[in-house]
Amino acid sequence: MVGVMVRMKLAILRNGSSTRRLVGGAVGLVLAVLTVLVSVLAPPESVVGLLATVLGVWLVCWVVGPSSGSGGDESLRPEYFALEPVPLRTLMAGLLASSFVGVTVPVTAVASLSLFTLAIRFGLLAALVALVAVPLTVVVIVLCSRVFTAMIGAAMRTRIGIEISAIQSAAVLAAGFSVFMVHQAVSQHTDVFAMLWNEGVSAPYSTVALALPSGWGVFAVRAAGEGSPLSALGALLGLLAFALVLLAVWGVLVRRRVSSPTTGSARGGRGVTHVLQRFLPSGPTGAVIARELRTWGKDPRRALELRVALWTGVLVCAMGLSVGMTFMIPLAGLIMVALAALMSLNVYALDGSALWQTLLSPGAERRDVRGRQITWLLVFVPISVLVTVGGIVFTGQDWAWPWVAAVLPALVGAGAGLSVLFAVLWPAPGPEPHRHGGSPLASGDPSGQFTVLFPLLLVCSAPPAALTGLGVFSGNQDIVWAAIAFGVVEGLLLGWGLGRVAYRRLETRGPELLGTLRWGWDATAGRSVEQTGQERSEGAVGEAGDEEEWALFTRLERNLDTLSSRSGAALAVLGLTFWLPLYQGTASLIGILAGADHPSWHLPLHLPGPFQLPAAVGMLLLGAVMVGAMLRILFRALPERPPGPGNDDGSESADPEPGRTGTAR
Amino acid sequence: MTPRPPAFELYGLCKRFGAKQAVDHVDLTVPSGSFYGLVGPNGAGKTTSLTMAVGLLRPDSGGARVFGADVWSDPLRAKSMIGVLPDGMAMPERLTGRELLTYLAQLRGLDRGQVGERVDDLLAGLGLDEAENTLIIEYSAGMRKKIGLAGALVHAPRLLVLDEPFEAVDPVSATVIKGILRTFTDGGGSVVISSHVMALVEQVCDHVGVIARGRVLASGTTEEVRGGHAGLEEAFVDLVGAPEPVKGFAWLA
Known part of the structure; x- marks a missing residue:
């Protein structure tokens, strides 16, 4: 046996x-x-x-x-x-x-x-x-x-x-x-x-x-x-x-x-979500929000993830208090929001093939994405704000106000946008929710997604943080206000725009996502996906004119839609590693400027004195080139009329036999 | 006056999974007001054809029209007219039966009064009112079919596409469902069901399509497909080809 x-x-x-x-x-x-x-x-x-x-x-x-x-x-x-x-x-x-x-x-x-x-x-x-x-x-x-x-x-x-x-x-x-x-x-x-x-x-x-x-x-x-x-x-x-x-x-x-059975006995509709539901509009988006609130409350997997995010923030506060390092406390809310984004980046896969109901209801894709975003905001943001504001007031650390006011809105917007975008673009499919077997935890493994999303969240919160730093250290109050305004605008733009990319993607490629959720990536990452992608790109040439207004997001949509497998692999590798040289360069630069004599794990600091600064700058440049390469893949301009199938992508032209890829599809 | 378009029209549907041609140029026409049965052996391509025809799986070529509206190029109009019960797919599992139907009704934009009335009717009519406070994930296979059917009906579609609607459903509920569907077709609605139970299809359907190995072998009214045979089952075996009779296994005495 x-x-x-x-x-x-x-x-x-x-x-x-x-x-x-x-x-x-x-x-x-x-x-x-x-x-x-x-x-x-x-x-x-x-x-x-x-x-x-x-x-x-x-x-x-x-x-x-x-x-x-x-x-x-x-x-x-x-x-x-x-x-x-x-x-x-x-x-x-x-x-x-x-x-x-x-x-x-x-x-x-x-x-x-x-x-x-x-x-x-x-x-x-x-x-x-x-x-x-x-x-x-x-x-x-x-x-x-x-x-x-x-x-x-x-x-x-x-x-x-x-x-x-x-x-x-x-x-x-x-x-x-x-x-x-x-x-x-x-x-x-x-x-x-x-x-x-x-x-x-x-x-x-x-x-x-x-x-x-x-x-x-x-x-x-x-x-x-x-x-x-x-x-x-x-x-x-x-x-x-x-x-x-x-x-x-x-x-x-x-x-x-x-x-023994896997689920407990039926529970009535009690708790916060039930109270909240009475105030929801009875329209389609309200229906999605009600469904999502219920699911966050009752699905053990999601309930666990919700609580992990919230408890981590609370425990960071507790640890900060217990070891007397109170500077961590105002940051607890930021950590909560970042974790909330990480914990909800796989929501479509957790719901499995239930997506079919959304795909078969006319116009429901937009409502589904927006409803999920609103629910995410309702579930995670008030408590994060409460923890952060409470923490600042309780510990009397007024220095934290401008930082939090600038970074938190940007991070909330990035979380609301990126998590739903990841859920649509890059799910980690697991067993279907009604076929879990004996383990309510069974689900796809999104660790690859975690490693890409976390540095992305850091990158999104870097600009408002840097601007705040500039204002605080130069003592210029106007720059501080500008940083806060920047953070708010960035958050709104990311939350709205990335959500739009997500639902447009769901509208055009919903059946493919459904297939991935039912049968996994192996079964669907085949020929027909790239084929339909090419058809879409040819269709997009005609309709691009009337979408000038939000050209960047439209480009992002189209490029994601027509991503060749090679560009996708390059994007994944870059996404997993781009933050390393950036971190190394920044930390080394600070080390050199501040005169720290302990190199720790920062490679440039291990070099002989005269080479440290160039190496740190080189690291930063390498990181910038990697970010640039990612942006180029994601936002590249519309190609001129492609001369033939398979040649619409810069990376494709490096193919030794471009004609063959055309016929192979 | 132009002739009324058929309720459902599948044209040139093809789908290949790896080396296997799962659906090979399937053409079917479901006349308006008919009760259409799609039959075929296991793995014949029934589910794949229907999944493509309602817009949940992108076909390699071909498509489908609902009352003239193309499912793939005019999806909003097509989807507003059909109700679908797929086989074996998940639902929002952590909702109760009542919550699921309310959600689906609101998602279709029904007003508050309509939502309440229809949900009550469906729960009572399909015998689900006792289970209305049970989470979907705890439903039995038959109850999942019934709540799925209720969900397909709640927005009052003109065409129902039901994949194996009677599988795992007890005889009493099956009679109820047949009654509901007959009333629906009598009122001008159209129904497509897939099944491999010939007797059932012969009993309830007025039109039949036979699919095997991804191709349509016969389609038309039940009488036409039955032809000179005593029953649909004999006609089906004749079309699909009878397997070698197996007498049993020597070691299973």
């Missing part, structure tokens, strides 16, 4: 798309090799604490990743085997064994080999201990992830469970933001990385890292190396016992999942 399940998993992998696996595997492998390098190269006095911390990060990613992403690997679901006459123990073994097939576990196994390379530094006995510790650590990490995801899945059936899951995810996110901000604050004075590398993680944190199950292997190896084999044996037995406990808990959760 176990062998059969492993072969099933292999067959599923063979029939699926390999691109994601390749990319994910390559990134994971790099991180795993870096982990091994830490164990080999770190100074002897700091290596144990460092490795325990790094493995702790692996564990946290395994535990939190699936429930905040796509609900974990659901290719083999326990329900499939509910009717098989096999004992639960066999089923569990099969599920566990099949979850080892794929990319993530081998990558983690490579990372765990760091225990062995660490042990070599400690001697023979430690190496023998590591031989046992490596597989046990991998099994414990995978089981922790499985049990946690299953517990979240089970908890999601109740309101309180959703709340607890949201707080857990939000705590990790808030800690991430806070660590980043604290790091930025501290690294003005010291080089945090060099300090960590040479002196190790300081006492309470390294103890915590060793106390996590991922650290027990490290503990065992060190104990064996320092001549206390009994402690080493104890740690190994502890790992084994913990694995068995996890297995038992997982068994209970799987049994419950197989034998």
Whole structure:
């Protein structure tokens, strides 16, 4: 049975798309090799604490990743085997064994080999201990992830469970933001990385890292190396016992999942959304808003995402208060809005093929997009404003007013526009909502979209922030007011314009989106899409004249519509990486100007003195060129009458056989 | 006076999925006021043809007209006249039955009074009033069909396109649905259903189209398609070709 399940998993992998696996595997492998390098190269006095911390990060990613992403690997679901006459123990073994097939576990196994390379530094006995510790650590990490995801899945059936899951995810996110901000604050004075590398993680944190199950292997190896084999044996037995406990808990959760329904009993219309609904207009847009409010309240997946965004803001405030770094508090509302945009960038995919009702109602596409935008504003913005204003008033930090007044409107508009545009253009389709099976969390994995949208939000909030900075530091009140006006206008324009691009796209390419949501990208990213795109572009030549007024948005629509697969790939690569040189250049430039002597991870600062400034400027230029290239793809002007099919795109002319692409379509 | 256009006209529909020609030049004409049954074996291309014809899947070539309005070039007019029940698609799952119908009615721009009256009628008429406070995601397969049918009816279309409307529906509800649809055609409405249950199609439909391997093998009134055969089932087997009789499996004694 176990062998059969492993072969099933292999067959599923063979029939699926390999691109994601390749990319994910390559990134994971790099991180795993870096982990091994830490164990080999770190100074002897700091290596144990460092490795325990790094493995702790692996564990946290395994535990939190699936429930905040796509609900974990659901290719083999326990329900499939509910009717098989096999004992639960066999089923569990099969599920566990099949979850080892794929990319993530081998990558983690490579990372765990760091225990062995660490042990070599400690001697023979430690190496023998590591031989046992490596597989046990991998099994414990995978089981922790499985049990946690299953517990979240089970908890999601109740309101309180959703709340607890949201707080857990939000705590990790808030800690991430806070660590980043604290790091930025501290690294003005010291080089945090060099300090960590040479002196190790300081006492309470390294103890915590060793106390996590991922650290027990490290503990065992060190104990064996320092001549206390009994402690080493104890740690190994502890790992084994913990694995068995996890297995038992997982068994209970799987049994419950197989034998009970996935949704709770029907709930009446109570709560804020119900009150809000009475004030909605009874027209089509009001109907969409009512539907969306209901769904944000009742769909466990969306309810979770809503709460993660809100709780993260609240927890950032709490952490700021508790460590006395109150400058973070006015920013909590901004973080909330940014997360709200990230959390709702996949709403069309979460609703699945329900899109057909919108496509079949005359003129409903515009109302659907606008209704979703308005709901997003209703759900997320008032509370973000409240948190920010409350935070400023409560902590008395009046310096924050102009910054927030300029950046928040821009960010709200960008969030309302970009999230719905991403939802229409680049969904991450998952299982259909009425075929979730036993996991209410199951959904597509939008992590690629996250990595593109987050830097985009930063870019959108940069101009008003820069203008505010100019006004505040030069003491010119007029510039401050101009910055606020700029932020408001930018927000209005982005929210309105990108929403328009989104609904126009839905009107012209709704059936293709529906196909993608039903059957995934592989089934639809084929010939007919590009074909219809070309037909559209030829049609657009005629109608361009009367749309001069909003030429930029019209161009964006048309270019997105006619995007060739090569331009699309270039756009995705640029979108994922353009912020790196910009960040490196800006941070290095500030470092050079402020005279910081700790290069941290900013590459130009590692160069000899005279080369630093040119390198930083070069980084900025590289980033600007990348942004320019993206803008060129997105906003390129209408081509002159194309001489033939396949030649309407600049990138196509580089094709060695342009004639062949024409006939191939 | 020009002759009245047919209720529904599929012309030259083609669709290829990879190497498979799923729909191969399908032409069908549904006269106004008729009750049209589209029959064919599993995987014949019925659902693909209907999905393309209502505007949910872009055909490689060909198209469809609803009372003369082209679904792909004049979608607003065409879509305002049809009600559709697709097979197996999601709905706003976290709404109750009443909320879903209210939403669909408001989306079509009906006024408050009409919305209330029609939603009440549909819930009571289709026997859904007990389930009106249940979320759609908790509905059984048969109830999903019924709420989907109610959603297709709520804006009072002139043409109904229903994919497998009787699948998983209990016999009592099926009788109710047949009654509703008959009344609808008697009042001048037109209905297209797809099915692979011959007896049902023979019982309720006055026109039949037979599709197999993506092509139309026969179409016309039920009598014409039945021809000299005793029943529609025999005519269908004759058209599609009878499979080799399987006597059973030796190991399944």
